[in-house]
Amino acid sequence: MVLSQLDIGIVVVYIIGLVGLASWISRDKAGHQKDTSDYFLAGRSLPWWAVGASLIAANISAEQIIGMSGSAYAVGLAIATYEWTAAIALIIMAKFFLPIFLEKQIYTMPEFLEKRFDSRVRTVLAFFWLAVYIFVNLTTVLWLGALAISSLTGLESSYGLIILAVITLAYSLYGGLKAVAMTDIIQVVLLILGGIVVTVISLNKISDGAGVIQGFGMLMEQIPSHFDMILDKNHASYKDLPGLSVLIGGLWIAHFAYWGFNQYITQRALAAENVGEAQKGVMFAAYLKLVIPFIVVVPGIAAAILFPDLSKPDEAYPAMMSLLPVGLLGLTFAALIAAIVSSLSSMSNSISTIFTMDIFNNFSSKEHTQKDLVRVGRLASFSAMLIAVIVAKPLLGSVEEVFQAIQKYTGYFTPGILLIFVMALFWKKATSLAALVAAIGSFVLSIGIAQFFPDLPWMDRMSIVFVVSALLAVLVVVMQGFKDHPKAVNLSSINFKTSTAFNINTIIITIILVIFYTLWW
Secondary structure, eight states: OOOOHHHHHHHHHHHHHHHHHHHHHHOOOTTOOOOHHHHHHGGGOBOHHHHHHHHHHHHOSHIIIIIIHHHHHHTOGGGGHHHHHHHHHHHHIIIIIHHHHHHHTOSSHHHHHHHHSOHHHHHHHHHHHHHHIIIIIIHHHHHHHHHHHHHHHOOOHHHHHHHHHHHHHHHHTTTTHHHHHHHHHHHHHHHHHHHHHHHHHHHHHHTTTSOHHHHHHHHHHHOGGGGOSSOOTTSTTTTTSOTTHHHHSTHHHHHHHHHHHOHHHHHHHHTBSSHHHHHHHHHHHHHHHHHHHHHHHHHHHHHHHHOTTOSSGGGHHHHHHTTSOTTHHHHHHHHHHHHHHHHHHHHHHHHHHIIIIIIIHHHOSSOOOHHHHHHHHHHHHHHHHHHHHHHHHHHHTTOSOHHHHHHHHHTTTHHHHHHHHHHHHHOTTOOHHHHHHHHHHHHHHHHHHHHHOTTSOHHHHHHHHHHHHHHHHHHHHHHTTOOOOTTOOOGGGSOOOOOHHHHHHHHHHHHHHHHHHHHTO
């Protein structure tokens, strides 16, 4: 399939507009030069709507749109549990984690670990996250985005990789987080509009023009197995979505590690004007998480009827886009690019922040000006993108369902990450050695269990690893004297109280989720 001239024109106008807007937002005021706070944290001045939109834009990318639609094609609505339960994880993050992080005035997650433990923990986690962000996150989004471009335009995937990298760097390299976050509201609006278009047209196609509601009903009638939220043990995808574990087990470990302590996610909240604005922004993002499955997962399920013979599940969303008429295809394609480049820019900015603040600034033997640090950050962003472009195809070219593959891979170290931060935040006796044992021990345990118990679902493995690693950490602390750590967080000085509006919205979101799971249990 090839885009028409009108579609190409729409995409080109979008790209030019995006770069132009970002350049305008990024301009320096007379006499002011960007410092690290401006470049990495948008001057700590983001309003709630920018925080919320940027959280979703950083999260929803090709990995979700292409990958999750592919999983919906193969599995069904059960994959939506990643989105819906994430809303609760976001709320808990906003109430219990953010007040501590914002009170500490940190730039990065590794920096917090140094404030709580020591420089060893900061350094180990900084290098770890750089490797994961470059070789897992950045590479995955680039590759899936390149596949979408290839499917819709006929371009080689290598050209798609280069195009996405150039667009991302063109609008984010100079302006930093402010350019990314302030344009993300446009990206999210475009993403949702494009997703709605795909969903409406696909359901209308299934109902033969009788409407969206009728189409959805026919979808449930024709493939009812695709609307089981909780899979039984006989299901082919049980190892990926193991029954009740998605509600009461290992998925929460992944959620809290991702939404609570993932640099390119939390960096948006760290850049908020204050705690109240950050919490409102996170609540906005939680509501958007309820909507995402209807514009990402549903088209994947619809593709199982409309395109039952696809060679790979990840071809589902591009196939659905082929149904769109001229003009709407360009709009939806622009929305897909919006999702991809916003995530890429978020990741590259976080990579540059960690490299500059946690590694370069710490290991350099001389003092550096703010201008020097911003320059290093830009170079780090460019270098990370270049590496990801080079390794994307060799690493992911033969993977079938990329979304699920990435979840499994990150599951090897997620329990340790979560455990380190939970101990750092809420356990006064936790020590640096206990944190390192938890990190290394969880990774070794994960590999060992995967090797000797290959049939154990990876979510269940994460639960076991988390518990065993926690016991190891407790044992280390006991052996070290079981005393309060001198750098422990003083929780009594932190204000965890949330507004009435925040509490009411928490109840509303919880009720909505109960309804969803009751309808599609």
